[in-house]
Structures are given as structure tokens and as C-alpha cells.
Amino acid sequence: MTTVDPALGTDSRDGRAAWAPTEGFEKVHRSPAAWAIRDSITIAWRNLLNILRVPQLLVFSTIQPVIFVLMFTYVFGGAISVPGGSYINFLMPGIFVQTVAFGATNTAVGLAEDIHKGIIERFRSLPMARSAVLAGRTLADLVRDFLVIILMVIVGVLVGFRVQTNFWAFLAGIGVLLLFAFALAWVFAVVGMSSSSAESAQAASFPILAVLVFASSAFVPVSTMPGWLQVWANHQPVSITVNAVRGLMIGGPTAVPVIQSLVWSVGIIAVFAPLAVHRYRKTG
Numbered sequence: 001m002t003t004v005d006p007a008l009g010t011d012s013r014d015g016r017a018a019w020a021p022t023e024g025f026e027k028v029h030r031s032p033a034a035w036a037i038r039d040s041i042t043i044a045w046r047n048l049l050n051i052l053r054v055p056q057l058l059v060f061s062t063i064q065p066v067i068f069v070l071m072f073t074y075v076f077g078g079a080i081s082v083p084g085g086s087y088i089n090f091l092m093p094g095i096f097v098q099t100v101a102f103g104a105t106n107t108a109v110g111l112a113e114d115i116h117k118g119i120i121e122r123f124r125s126l127p128m129a130r131s132a133v134l135a136g137r138t139l140a141d142l143v144r145d146f147l148v149i150i151l152m153v154i155v156g157v158l159v160g161f162r163v164q165t166n167f168w169a170f171l172a173g174i175g176v177l178l179l180f181a182f183a184l185a186w187v188f189a190v191v192g193m194s195s196s197s198a199e200s201a202q203a204a205s206f207p208i209l210a211v212l213v214f215a216s217s218a219f220v221p222v223s224t225m226p227g228w229l230q231v232w233a234n235h236q237p238v239s240i241t242v243n244a245v246r247g248l249m250i251g252g253p254t255a256v257p258v259i260q261s262l263v264w265s266v267g268i269i270a271v272f273a274p275l276a277v278h279r280y281r282k283t284g
Contacts, residue, residue, distance in 0.1 A: 036129035043136025094218030100181035111192030112201035138185040173248035183268035189276040
């Protein structure tokens with residue numbers, strides 16, 4: 001048995017509830033789950049402070065997707081035709097998914113950098129929930145993804161994107177996007193925890209994203225691809241999520257793609273969140 005500072009909560013080694021003094025020095029009992037949530041929020045706030053202190057991180061996160069919007073709209077848009085609608089309306093849901101997919105590399109890079117600087121080792125020495133460091137990181141990145149998506153919606157409207165369904169369907173599309181972003185964050189948490197440096201984490205992330213994003217329905221109709229590539233593009237999670245967001249925002253098949261996207265996201269979290277926590281326990 002080990003002792004803990006009551007102000008810090010549950011000892012991660014025995015997982016039992018602890019108490020913390022509040023005003024008036026009253027003892028407040030908390031469950032291990034409550035302490036895990038509290039620890040995760042604390043770590044998330046620590047990571048969000050980096051955005052508040054260095055807002056350029058948020059600005060730079062939008063530069064690449066803005067370039068993609070302008071390039072595909074004004075350079076390639078005239079050569080790409082989509083049935084039954086404008087290309088910009090077809091493109092923007094794909095850009096939204098591409099934005100959160102490439103944004104997931106921040107999870108990998110951030111964790112790898114924390115490991116390299118020894119911050120993870122300091123966290124592991126504290127009496128805090130094992131999952132808090134990773135959950136806090138993914139939650140902070142989820143908030144950043146939300147802000148970037150809002151900025152990209154504004155950019156899309158400026159270049160002609162218009163929601164063809166309704167406000168509630170649009171919000172549902174944002175929800176599908178955020179769940180998928182949260183799922184990918186756990187994938188790249190494993191990548192970050194397995195990398196020796198921030199540079200290697202970024203290098204390892206790009207091939208994964210390239211296969212998922214560029215061989216998908218994000219930028220062009222899958223029907224224009226070679227037959228063998230269509231098999232992959234039609235069934236991989238990025239295409240399915242793009243189709244779900246596209247259906248919710250501009251119309252078309254909705255129920256099946258949305259359900260498939262939710263299943264993919266929940267399945268990815270169920271597989272990679274435990275893997276990330278397991279890898280975290282072995283780090284240091």
C-alpha cells in the first residue's frame with residue numbers, strides 16, 4: 001500500500017477512492033472515476049493553455065486546410081465535376097474531415113515531445129489516474145479541432161459553401177466530425193507514445209494519413225478511381241465519415257453512412273484507447 005497526498009486524489013496503483021480538503025477543511029470523498037475525470041480536465045487545461053499563450057498554433061493549424069480549399073476550388077475545381085451539385089459543396093465536407101485527420105498529428109507530436117522533455121515521466125510519478133494524461137491530451141485536441149472546424153466553415157462560406165439541409169443536420173455533421181477526430185487522436189496517441197522524438201512522430205503519421213485521406217471520397221467521387229482502389233476507398237473510415245458529413249450538410253444518403261461512421265469511431269476508440277494507456281504505462 002502506498003500513501004497519497006489527499007489533495008491529489010486517487011493513488012493510481014491501488015485505484016481506491018481518496019478525499020480532498022475543501023474550504024473549511026471538510027473531507028469530500030470521491031470515486032476513482034471522479035478523480036480520473038478531474039485529473040483529465042486538469043491535463044486538458046494544461047494543454048489548452050499552450051493555445052492561449054501561443055495562438056499561432058491555432059492559426060498554423062488552419063493554413064494547410066485553407067490552402068487545400070483554395071487549391072481545389074480555384075485550381076482543380078474546374079476540371080472536377082460532381083453529379084447534381086457544385087464542387088465547393090461537395091468539397092467542403094471532405095476538407096472538414098481532412099482537417100481533423102491531419103490535426104490528429106498534433107496528438108502524436110505533443111506526446112512525443114512531452115516524452116522527450118521528461119514531462120510524461122513526471123506525470124507518471126504523480127498519484128493520478130493512468131488515463132488522465134492521454135485523456136487530457138485528446139480532450140484538449142478535441143477543443144482545438146472544434147475551433148479549427150468553425151474557422152474552416154467560415155472559410156467555406158466565403159468561397160461559396162452553403163448548407164443544403166438544415167441547422168440541426170449541420171450540427172449533427174459537426175458532432176460526427178468531432179467523434180471521428182477524438183477517435184483518430186487515440187490512434188495517433190499510440191504513434192506518439194511509440195516514437196522517439198516529435199520529428200519521428202510527425203514522419204510516422206503522414207503515411208498513415210496519406211493512405212486514409214487522399215485515397216478517399218474527400219476530394220473526388222470514388223467512381224472516378226480505378227476499380228481496385230474503389231474497394232478500399234468505399235470501405236475505409238475517412239470515406240465513410242466524409243459521406244456521412246456530406247449527407248448531413250448537403251443532402252443525400254445519410255442514415256447508413258452516419259451509423260457506419262459512428263461504429264468506426266467507437267470501434268477505433270475501443271481498440272486504440274486501451275493500447276495507448278498500455279503504452280503509457282510502459283513509457284519512461
